[in-house]
Amino acid sequence: MVDAAIVHGTADTECMFEVFGRRLPGARRYGIVAGTGRLLEMIRDFRFQDAELSWLRDNAVVAPRTLDWLSNYRFSGDIWGYHEGEAYFPNSPVLTVESSFAEGVVLETLILSVLNYDTAVANAATRMVTAARGRPVAEMGSRRANEHSAVAAARAAYVAGFDATSNLEAGRTWGIPTMGTAAHAFTLLHETEEEAFRAQIAASGPETTLLVDTYNVERGIETAVRVAGPALGAVRLDSGDLPTLVLEVRKQLDSLGATETKITVTNDLDEHAIAALAAVPVDSYGVGTSVVTGSGSPAAGMVYKLVARKDDNGSWVSVAKTSEGKVGVGGRKFPVRRLNSARIAVEEVVYVGDGPEASVAQNELERPLLVQLVDEGEIDPQYTGPAGTAKAREHRARVLAELPADASRLGRGDPTLPTRFVG
Amino acid sequence: MVDAAIVHGTADTECMFEVFGRRLPGARRYGIVAGTGRLLEMIRDFRFQDAELSWLRDNAVVAPRTLDWLSNYRFSGDIWGYHEGEAYFPNSPVLTVESSFAEGVVLETLILSVLNYDTAVANAATRMVTAARGRPVAEMGSRRANEHSAVAAARAAYVAGFDATSNLEAGRTWGIPTMGTAAHAFTLLHETEEEAFRAQIAASGPETTLLVDTYNVERGIETAVRVAGPALGAVRLDSGDLPTLVLEVRKQLDSLGATETKITVTNDLDEHAIAALAAVPVDSYGVGTSVVTGSGSPAAGMVYKLVARKDDNGSWVSVAKTSEGKVGVGGRKFPVRRLNSARIAVEEVVYVGDGPEASVAQNELERPLLVQLVDEGEIDPQYTGPAGTAKAREHRARVLAELPADASRLGRGDPTLPTRFVG
Numbered sequence: 001m002v003d004a005a006i007v008h009g010t011a012d013t014e015c016m017f018e019v020f021g022r023r024l025p026g027a028r029r030y031g032i033v034a035g036t037g038r039l040l041e042m043i044r045d046f047r048f049q050d051a052e053l054s055w056l057r058d059n060a061v062v063a064p065r066t067l068d069w070l071s072n073y074r075f076s077g078d079i080w081g082y083h084e085g086e087a088y089f090p091n092s093p094v095l096t097v098e099s100s101f102a103e104g105v106v107l108e109t110l111i112l113s114v115l116n117y118d119t120a121v122a123n124a125a126t127r128m129v130t131a132a133r134g135r136p137v138a139e140m141g142s143r144r145a146n147e148h149s150a151v152a153a154a155r156a157a158y159v160a161g162f163d164a165t166s167n168l169e170a171g172r173t174w175g176i177p178t179m180g181t182a183a184h185a186f187t188l189l190h191e192t193e194e195e196a197f198r199a200q201i202a203a204s205g206p207e208t209t210l211l212v213d214t215y216n217v218e219r220g221i222e223t224a225v226r227v228a229g230p231a232l233g234a235v236r237l238d239s240g241d242l243p244t245l246v247l248e249v250r251k252q253l254d255s256l257g258a259t260e261t262k263i264t265v266t267n268d269l270d271e272h273a274i275a276a277l278a279a280v281p282v283d284s285y286g287v288g289t290s291v292v293t294g295s296g297s298p299a300a301g302m303v304y305k306l307v308a309r310k311d312d313n314g315s316w317v318s319v320a321k322t323s324e325g326k327v328g329v330g331g332r333k334f335p336v337r338r339l340n341s342a343r344i345a346v347e348e349v350v351y352v353g354d355g356p357e358a359s360v361a362q363n364e365l366e367r368p369l370l371v372q373l374v375d376e377g378e379i380d381p382q383y384t385g386p387a388g389t390a391k392a393r394e395h396r397a398r399v400l401a402e403l404p405a406d407a408s409r410l411g412r413g414d415p416t417l418p419t420r421f422v423g
Numbered sequence: 424m425v426d427a428a429i430v431h432g433t434a435d436t437e438c439m440f441e442v443f444g445r446r447l448p449g450a451r452r453y454g455i456v457a458g459t460g461r462l463l464e465m466i467r468d469f470r471f472q473d474a475e476l477s478w479l480r481d482n483a484v485v486a487p488r489t490l491d492w493l494s495n496y497r498f499s500g501d502i503w504g505y506h507e508g509e510a511y512f513p514n515s516p517v518l519t520v521e522s523s524f525a526e527g528v529v530l531e532t533l534i535l536s537v538l539n540y541d542t543a544v545a546n547a548a549t550r551m552v553t554a555a556r557g558r559p560v561a562e563m564g565s566r567r568a569n570e571h572s573a574v575a576a577a578r579a580a581y582v583a584g585f586d587a588t589s590n591l592e593a594g595r596t597w598g599i600p601t602m603g604t605a606a607h608a609f610t611l612l613h614e615t616e617e618e619a620f621r622a623q624i625a626a627s628g629p630e631t632t633l634l635v636d637t638y639n640v641e642r643g644i645e646t647a648v649r650v651a652g653p654a655l656g657a658v659r660l661d662s663g664d665l666p667t668l669v670l671e672v673r674k675q676l677d678s679l680g681a682t683e684t685k686i687t688v689t690n691d692l693d694e695h696a697i698a699a700l701a702a703v704p705v706d707s708y709g710v711g712t713s714v715v716t717g718s719g720s721p722a723a724g725m726v727y728k729l730v731a732r733k734d735d736n737g738s739w740v741s742v743a744k745t746s747e748g749k750v751g752v753g754g755r756k757f758p759v760r761r762l763n764s765a766r767i768a769v770e771e772v773v774y775v776g777d778g779p780e781a782s783v784a785q786n787e788l789e790r791p792l793l794v795q796l797v798d799e800g801e802i803d804p805q806y807t808g809p810a811g812t813a814k815a816r817e818h819r820a821r822v823l824a825e826l827p828a829d830a831s832r833l834g835r836g837d838p839t840l841p842t843r844f845v846g
Contacts, residue, residue: 001605001606001608001609003626003627004605004609004623004625004626005609005612007625008626010613010622017608042570051595055594055595059601061591061603063626101612105608105609108566108606108608109565109570109573110570112566113565113566113568113570114569116568117568117569117572143531143532143535144535144536144722144724145536145540145569145572146541146568146572146575147532147533147536147540147571148570148572149569150536152569168475168478168479171482172474172478178482178484180424180484184728185424185440185524185531185727185729186528188729188744189428189433189436189438189732189742190433199433200427202430202431203427203430203431204426204427213744214745215744216745289724292722293716294721298716298717299567299568299715301712306607306611306612319611319612320611321607321638322637322639
């Protein structure tokens with residue numbers, strides 16, 4: 001596309017591209033935008049190097065003029081978007097890219113890859129956090145996701161309210177609190193479970209978490225408390241019928257005097273399994289596969305569409321696909337969340353026609369949803385790095401408090417807020 | 424775990440770790456191992472750099488002795504595994520790592536991340552290829568997967584029989600044939616569809632594929648053939664009720680004299696949608712979301728377990744978790760695929776107790792399944808790079824021909840072959 005536009009002379013046409021999802025995946029009540037901070041750093045650094053350029057040349061993928069253009073690529077446009085951690089609904093214009101056609105089209109796959117994956121994780125994670133009702137939740141799913149996705153997933157889950165991750169690289173890069181655990185392999189390395197527990201306590205102290213279900217949970221707990229004493233930090237359960245088992249384990253720990261020892265559970269949990277454990281004394285959850293794969297919806301389904309272009313006179317012209325099936329809404333968008341007098345959200349209103357520069361809401365009960373992320377190619381640094389990640393997590397907490405109670409329902413259903421286009 | 428083992432003096436214990444899946448995800452009939460070639464290159468290059476080591480030190484994650492050990496890390500053990508592209512079944516020992524405890528444990532997350540994601544994609548892709556009954560299938564899902572997963576997905580789909588990818592980086596890195604397409608944005612950039620088609624043909628020639636469903640498919644095809652002539656390569660349909668639409672489009676193309684113009688379809692296809700198009704004249708398929716997200720099973724569910732360790736006398740001791748729920752089979756494994764006299768597979772037999780070095784089958788109707796991938800830290804280069812990828816794709820084709828016809832059923836059900844442990 002870029003090649004054809006450069007050859008044809010339309011590559012420099014000023015365009016506006018929009019990212020949105022036609023529906024919430026999994027018939028959920030709301031979604032949480034995630035990935036923005038990660039994306040901004042990649043847009044900042046997005047270049048074509050010699051290795052890529054020579055491959056494109058050797059394989060005659062694009063014309064020589066296009067190679068020149070790619071070798072000088074540096075995004076120089078504007079990007080507006082929903083704050084990372086913001087709630088979104090069907091057709092919410094979560095990101096708007098204003099640039100030349102070619103500059104914007106080249107970023108399409110990168111933008112969608114990051115937002116579709118990270119948002120899919122956040123959409124799942126936010127429901128797990130709600131289901132956990134204040135109990136800490138840790139992300140432990142690295143091994144069930146692509147090796148790079150694993151780091152992104154830890155970050156997205158944290159943005160959506162998780163408390164920690166077992167992924168050390170996510171700790172290093174994004175400042176996310178990390179936690180470790182021992183696997184069954186560690187117990188099996190030793191002649192006896194007792195020896196394994198002694199080795200772990202020697203390295204990490206009695207406040208560590210011991211995995212007690214390698215052989216027999218009851219004997220495992222007895223051994224754990226005998227070796228660590230009542231100061232034992234926690235026991236981890238990774239198998240069995242958890243609602244029943246947790247009650248038995250709590251009783252046994254208490255009877256052994258380990259009343260402060262916590263119980264953490266980790267056996268293929270998702271939001272529904274977490275909700276089903278609300279009534280038993282679990283102290284924390286570790287979630288793996290289901291959070292890093294979006295709990296049934298592994299891609300958020302966002303698309304990147306051209307919604308306006310400037311004509312030869314410099315006026316914006318709205319454009320949209322109009323054939324059967326997937327009809328779009330063209331034009332520049334100015335989305336706000338309308339609140340009632342108790343400051344609870346009632347509606348997503350998308351004003352069409354105003355540009356995102358119109359960042360002042362119509363009135364105090366309309367919260368504007370767009371923030372400027374990139375200004376003529378300059379990334380706003382407040383949204384990047386560990387600080388941007390922490391900011392996104394705080395934003396999600398504030399926004400969630402503003403949504404109607406209905407938003408926390410786990411069952412399939414309609415979006416909590418309707419989206420209305422005006423103008 | 425590594426830290427505790429180093430502190431406790433058990434880090435150097437010789438161990439054997441095994442990768443297997445307890446079941447086939449999605450109740451499928453067989454799986455296809457993928458990711459091995461990619462994984463081997465990463466194991467070869469796996470090092471801890473200053474950035475990681477100083478973060479671990481500054482955050483006191485591990486003891487100083489462990490930092491020293493990590494700074495010198497280089498895998499020096501042996502790895503055996505199923506050939507990439509090989510079929511696998513529940514409990515097939517698809518990878519075996521023989522090394523010190525610490526060297527093997529450090530690789531756990533990397534190994535599982537790569538195999539779980541790539542195999543999930545291959546498991547979905549192989550069914551799509553079968554459903555397409557010889558018609559070409561292209562991978563076009565980059566935008567629906569994490570930006571790094573996208574490249575891995577293109578590779579895994581190719582291993583499983585896909586013909587091409589829209590991901591140029593996968594073409595560059597893994598030698599996969601690439602193809603491009605124009606999106607609705609390209610049409611919408613122009614005043615008219617006709618102008619857009621002319622621009623694309625000027626860049627790519629009449630043998631290009633025109634996207635004809637931006638406004639109205641019938642008028643789009645009329646315009647496409649008028650502009651490109653009957654030599655038009657193909658038209659792409661990305662919306663509508665495809666089984667009906669394809670018939671109409673074929674009729675219209677033929678009536679316009681474009682009898683050689685092909686029809687490619689791309690609208691949220693999965694293996695079931697492809698099967699439903701078998702009776703209409705589709706020429707090729709483009710698959711996005713469903714293949715890169717494993718079509719309902721986004722992680723292959725493989726685990727990495729310690730199955731044996733050497734005792735103080737240097738003898739192997741089998742180990743396995745024995746508590747309720749997830750019981751393992753300890754010991755070294757030697758898997759073979761047993762064939763009948765027509766050389767059709769009838770059973771996966773896993774001999775327990777022999778090491779993978781016993782790579783000669785018991786008789787000619789038992790095909791040994793393990794190949795040595797790493798020998799004392801040295802990666803066998805035949806399995807890496809573009810050549811390894813092509814070899815894996817050929818292996819999958821050979822193996823598929825050996826499976827019973829039942830393997831190609833798309834419905835949920837039991838594995839095509841039973842797995843039997845012997846000894």
